[in-house]
Amino acid sequence: MTNRYLVKTAALLVGVSALAYGAMASELTVVPQPPDFPAQTKVQYVDGSAILEYKALPEYHEPSWVTKQFVDQKKLPPVKDRLPKEPMVYKTGNMPDGVGVYGDTLRHVIGGRPEGWNYWAGQNQGWGGIDIGLFECLTRTGPLFQVKADDLQPLPNLAKSWEWSKDGHKLTMKLIEGAKWSDGQDFTSDDVMFYWDDNVLDPNVSPLNGATQETFGAGTTLKAIDKYTIEWTFKDAFPKQFIYNMAYGTFCPGPAHMLKPQHPKYSKNTYEQYKNAFPPSYMNFPVMGAWVPVEYRPDDIIVMRRNPYYWKVDEKGNQLPYLDETHYKLSTWADRDVQAVAGSGDISNLEQPENFVESLKRSAQKDAPARLAFGPRLIGYNIEMNFSANGWGDPDARQQAIRELNRNEHFRRAITMATNRKELGDSLVKGPFVATYAGGILSGSNFYDRQSTLYYPFDLEGAKKELAAAGLKDTDGNGIVNFPAGTAGGKDVEISMLVSNDYTTDKSLGEGVIAQMQKLGIRVVLNAQASKDRDAANFGGKFDWSLHRTQAELASVVQNTPQLAPTGPRTSWFHRANNKNELDLMPFEKELADTINKFVISSDPKEQAELIKQYQKIYTTNVNTVGLVEYPGALIINKRFKNVPNGAPIYMFNWAEDSIIRERLYVPAADQGDYQLFKDMLPGKPGGDGPQK
Numbered sequence: 193m194t195n196r197y198l199v200k201t202a203a204l205l206v207g208v209s210a211l212a213y214g215a216m217a218s219e220l221t222v223v224p225q226p227p228d229f230p231a232q233t234k235v236q237y238v239d240g241s242a243i244l245e246y247k248a249l250p251e252y253h254e255p256s257w258v259t260k261q262f263v264d265q266k267k268l269p270p271v272k273d274r275l276p277k278e279p280m281v282y283k284t285g286n287m288p289d290g291v292g293v294y295g296d297t298l299r300h301v302i303g304g305r306p307e308g309w310n311y312w313a314g315q316n317q318g319w320g321g322i323d324i325g326l327f328e329c330l331t332r333t334g335p336l337f338q339v340k341a342d343d344l345q346p347l348p349n350l351a352k353s354w355e356w357s358k359d360g361h362k363l364t365m366k367l368i369e370g371a372k373w374s375d376g377q378d379f380t381s382d383d384v385m386f387y388w389d390d391n392v393l394d395p396n397v398s399p400l401n402g403a404t405q406e407t408f409g410a411g412t413t414l415k416a417i418d419k420y421t422i423e424w425t426f427k428d429a430f431p432k433q434f435i436y437n438m439a440y441g442t443f444c445p446g447p448a449h450m451l452k453p454q455h456p457k458y459s460k461n462t463y464e465q466y467k468n469a470f471p472p473s474y475m476n477f478p479v480m481g482a483w484v485p486v487e488y489r490p491d492d493i494i495v496m497r498r499n500p501y502y503w504k505v506d507e508k509g510n511q512l513p514y515l516d517e518t519h520y521k522l523s524t525w526a527d528r529d530v531q532a533v534a535g536s537g538d539i540s541n542l543e544q545p546e547n548f549v550e551s552l553k554r555s556a557q558k559d560a561p562a563r564l565a566f567g568p569r570l571i572g573y574n575i576e577m578n579f580s581a582n583g584w585g586d587p588d589a590r591q592q593a594i595r596e597l598n599r600n601e602h603f604r605r606a607i608t609m610a611t612n613r614k615e616l617g618d619s620l621v622k623g624p625f626v627a628t629y630a631g632g633i634l635s636g637s638n639f640y641d642r643q644s645t646l647y648y649p650f651d652l653e654g655a656k657k658e659l660a661a662a663g664l665k666d667t668d669g670n671g672i673v674n675f676p677a678g679t680a681g682g683k684d685v686e687i688s689m690l691v692s693n694d695y696t697t698d699k700s701l702g703e704g705v706i707a708q709m710q711k712l713g714i715r716v717v718l719n720a721q722a723s724k725d726r727d728a729a730n731f732g733g734k735f736d737w738s739l740h741r742t743q744a745e746l747a748s749v750v751q752n753t754p755q756l757a758p759t760g761p762r763t764s765w766f767h768r769a770n771n772k773n774e775l776d777l778m779p780f781e782k783e784l785a786d787t788i789n790k791f792v793i794s795s796d797p798k799e800q801a802e803l804i805k806q807y808q809k810i811y812t813t814n815v816n817t818v819g820l821v822e823y824p825g826a827l828i829i830n831k832r833f834k835n836v837p838n839g840a841p842i843y844m845f846n847w848a849e850d851s852i853i854r855e856r857l858y859v860p861a862a863d864q865g866d867y868q869l870f871k872d873m874l875p876g877k878p879g880g881d882g883p884q885k
């Protein structure tokens with residue numbers, strides 16, 4: 193039999209069975225090929241080892257004003273004594289424009305607001321790259337977008353090397369030796385252990401970005417061997433994947449000398465007091481990052497100055513960063529695009545399609561201050577349904593009834609069939625950018641396989657039949673289906689959908705979904721909240737549905753891999769354990785979790801690729817989430833900056849603010865702007881007024 197014949201027969205069979213059951217519904221179909229779009233830039237791929245190394249250099253340099261005003265005045269030790277024994281050295285060959293010069297400012301605009309500096313107890317600093325720049329992590333993944341796939345592993349950072357035991361259950365990491373916090377205190381394994389023991393493992397503390405023990409594998413332990421050595425013990429052999437989770441945002445230790453005295457275990461503080469011990473107005477909070485917060489004006493700006501103890505240099509021995517100052521203007525996310533394009537801000541992740549056309553037009557002009565470059569399609573939106581039917585988030589009767597519906601395959605099929613993705617896409621932006629998203633791995637990911645990505649094309653009549661099959665009928669004739677008598681009082685099916693109101697796109701998609709569900713006979717009401725409250729509701733299980741921008745793992749797969757499925761009691765975004773730590777997985781979720789667990793311990797790239805194909809098939813055929821749309825983002829950055837790597841996606845392993853390695857950016861002397869608010873000043877004492885001269 194030829195292949196063609198087989199295909200035809202299969203098509204016939206499908207046709208027959210559809211007829212035989214009288215089904216009109218749309219069939220599971222491979223998702224369409226996403227259209228090409230203009231202005232996508234090419235990445236220059238390198239080996240991981242080409243980017244950086246650790247070594248002592250014959251001499252070190254710093255800005256001359258630091259030497260004159262601080263070192264010569266005995267306010268600061270000489271630069272060689274402020275650096276570690278072997279600093280991290282960025283190789284010139286990997287710098288797009290080579291060794292840089294000091295000066296100038298990187299002006300960010302952000303839509304968030306700082307809650308305080310205690311990242312480890314769950315406080316956010318307003319996002320937009322601010323925390324990424326403050327807190328350094330054991331490993332680093334953002335820049336991996338430029339590393340060849342066959343050479344892929346996380347870059348070293350605070351952990352400068354690691355080694356597996358023969359049996360693969362122990363991983364020994366060497367920390368950078370002699371590096372200091374920005375206030376001059378030693379960074380050691382004490383900082384690492386305080387983060388692990390008293391934050392990650394303490395059930396009363398929820399670090400930002402959600403690190404838990406399972407992030408590193410159920411049962412995983414960590415101990416300090418000496419001041420600069422730590423040892424992990426894992427239940428499985430060689431779970432190399434967890435090294436990715438030691439990067440941003442789940443293993444970035446804080447300064448134990450500041451935090452420990454405030455922690456309830458070592459003080460009279462409550463957990464709430466611990467969390468709030470360092471409000472946004474607390475200046476010069478010690479960091480390992482390149483810049484230190486020195487000024488905060490509510491709803492206006494956060495200013496950071498260079499960290500005199502930063503532990504990274506270039507090959508000429510120049511202490512980084514090159515840029516003396518960074519700004520985070522406190523505005524909105526949409527304004528970030530506008531300001532970057534206009535030149536009053538310096539950088540933006542163009543991620544809201546509503547702004548694409550205007551931004552493209554303005555940056556195409558010859559005298560445009562900023563360049564704009566699109567990356568692959570790595571942003572998508574899902575409706576995540578709360579799959580817990582055993583108590584996560586304490587549902588009332590109506591909420592419980594919704595959870596049961598969410599777990600009903602006919603119901604999920606009805607929702608996905610009633611979703612008109614073309615219409616949702618067109619409501620954001622016309623043109624070739626937005627594509628159909630079936631949920632799961634995004635099409636811009638290296639792990640994407642279109643043939644394994646299935647969905648139910650739009651079919652409202654078919655959707656209604658599926659709804660009936662789920663037991664829902666409009667018994668009172670008001671256009672909205674009712675719960676069966678005996679469930680939730682037989683009332684109208686009304687679903688509350690959690691969305692962030694910080695982004696136009698989230699709200700536009702939310703409105704679109706409401707209108708489309710109305711036609712199906714389901715009433716959806718928006719529960720729009722500031723992102724931080726949205727996240728709290730999400731982590732607390734207090735939602736029916738959550739409309740969510742895709743997370744890192746759906747783009748990179750290798751980053752935060754355990755979160756791709758309910759592999760542990762608290763790894764999934766929409767299905768977590770109840771307060772007895774019980775997880776009521778449906779059979780297909782169990783399959784998803786098993787597939788991901790296999791992936792985590794596999795060291796064969798071919799097998800891993802195959803496992804993700806299986807994952808994607810199980811995910812999309814079972815409608816694990818209702819994928820809506822996916823599209824590319826563009827990095828907008830002012831033309832005066834050098835060392836911006838080509839083709840940096842705004843989001844792959846991490847956000848662009850990490851990927852472009854901001855500590856290496858510089859502005860040639862002739863192009864430098866007059867933007868520094870605290871020229872020739874350095875951070876002052878922790879808790880002090882601000883910068884010092």
Ligand code: GLA
Binds near residue numbers: 319320321525847849
């Ligand atoms: C927000 C922004 C993103 C990115 C991240 C960084 O989520 O929307 O573009 O800047 O912050 O954390």
